[in-house]
Amino acid sequence: xAVVVLLMATGCxxxxxxxxxxxxxxxxxxxxxxxxxxxxxxxxVGNIEVGNTKIVADYISDIIGADQFEIVTHxxxxxxxxxxxxxxxEEANNGELPPxxxxxxxxxxxxxxxxxxxxxxxxxxxxxxxxxxxxxxDGKTVIPFTTHEGSGLASCVSDVKxxxxxxxxxxxxxxxxxxxxxxxxxxxxxxxxx
Numbered sequence: 010x011a012v013v014v015l016l017m018a019t020g021c022x023x024x025x026x027x028x029x030x031x032x033x034x035x036x037x038x039x040x041x042x043x044x045x046x047x048x049x050x051x052x053x054v055g056n057i058e059v060g061n062t063k064i065v066a067d068y069i070s071d072i073i074g075a076d077q078f079e080i081v082t083h084x085x086x087x088x089x090x091x092x093x094x095x096x097x098x099e100e101a102n103n104g105e106l107p108p109x110x111x112x113x114x115x116x117x118x119x120x121x122x123x124x125x126x127x128x129x130x131x132x133x134x135x136x137x138x139x140x141x142x143x144x145x146x147d148g149k150t151v152i153p154f155t156t157h158e159g160s161g162l163a164s165c166v167s168d169v170k171x172x173x174x175x176x177x178x179x180x181x182x183x184x185x186x187x188x189x190x191x192x193x194x195x196x197x198x199x200x201x202x203x
Contacts, residue, residue, distance in 0.1 A: 029078050029114045039118055040075035042066045043144075044125040045082075045137050050090040052158045053187045061156035061186035062125050068196040069123055069154075078114040080126075082107055082136045097129040106139040113143035121150045122176075124169060127186070128160040132168050147175040152203065154182040156189060179203075 029041065046060030054061065063079070070077050084107050085093055100107065116122060126133040133155075153169045155162050161183045170178045182199045184192050 029076050040073060040121040040123065041078060041114065041116065041119045042069050042075050042123040042125065043078045043080065043114070043140070044123075045080040045127070045134055046125075046156075047085060047093075047127060047134075049085075049087065050093065051186060052090055053185075060127070061189045062127055064189045065154060065156060065184060065192075065196060066123075066125055068193050069200065072197055072200055075121075075123065076119075080136055080140050081110040083110075084136070094129065097134060100135040101130045101132070105135055106142070107136045109136050109139055113140060116144055116146065116149070119149065121152065122146055123152045123154060125154040125156070126165075128155050128157040128163045128165065128183075131160065131163045133165055138168075138172070141172040146173040149173075149176050150180075151176040151178045152180045152182075153178065155184075156186045157183055158186055 044062050044066040046063035046066070048057055048060045048063070050056050051061065066077055066079070069075055085096070088096070099105075124133075124137075126137050129135075151169060151173055153162065153165050155165050157163070162181055166178060166181050169176075180199075180203045182196070184195060188195070
């Protein structure tokens with residue numbers, strides 16, 4: 010009975026607080042994938058239960074054993090694609106920094122930080138920039154990646170370099186959202202090239 014109560018309490022805490030999700034220890038250096046992903050109505054792939062960037066983040070974690078921190082906001086939940094991109098454009102134009110759930114992760118134990126998200130209006134979603142203000146990546150290897158439908162990396166790499174001028178930003182990668190579900194081999198090839 011005590012085990013059941015402990016499991017229930019742990020499950021409730023995990024839902025109320027955003028935490029780093031540890032994976033296995035395959036990584037040669039301690040790595041973490043920080044990402045934002047949007048499930049629901051997406052361009053080209055329709056209404057999806059798991060966002061494109063989340064799938065890529067899961068590939069990275071599975072292949073190299075990196076931990077994960079998902080940037081979560083419910084601001085965009087249930088929005089159709091067109092209203093979502095209109096809101097994203099407004100946020101970008103106004104420099105809005107929407108809040109995310111929980112607290113920023115403690116990155117002191119990590120050497121390598123992957124940063125991923127979809128491309129919305131030429132860069133990462135604004136909620137990612139909110140987190141950027143709360144983390145320090147000085148001296149770390151930072152590897153940006155994106156999911157997109159024609160934008161490639163857009164200005165994500167230069168925006169990461171601007172946000173973290175004392176980090177070693179390198180090895181970026183982009184993949185079309187409609188290719189993500191069959192793209193594990195491409196992600197693995199990219200990771201082997203780093």
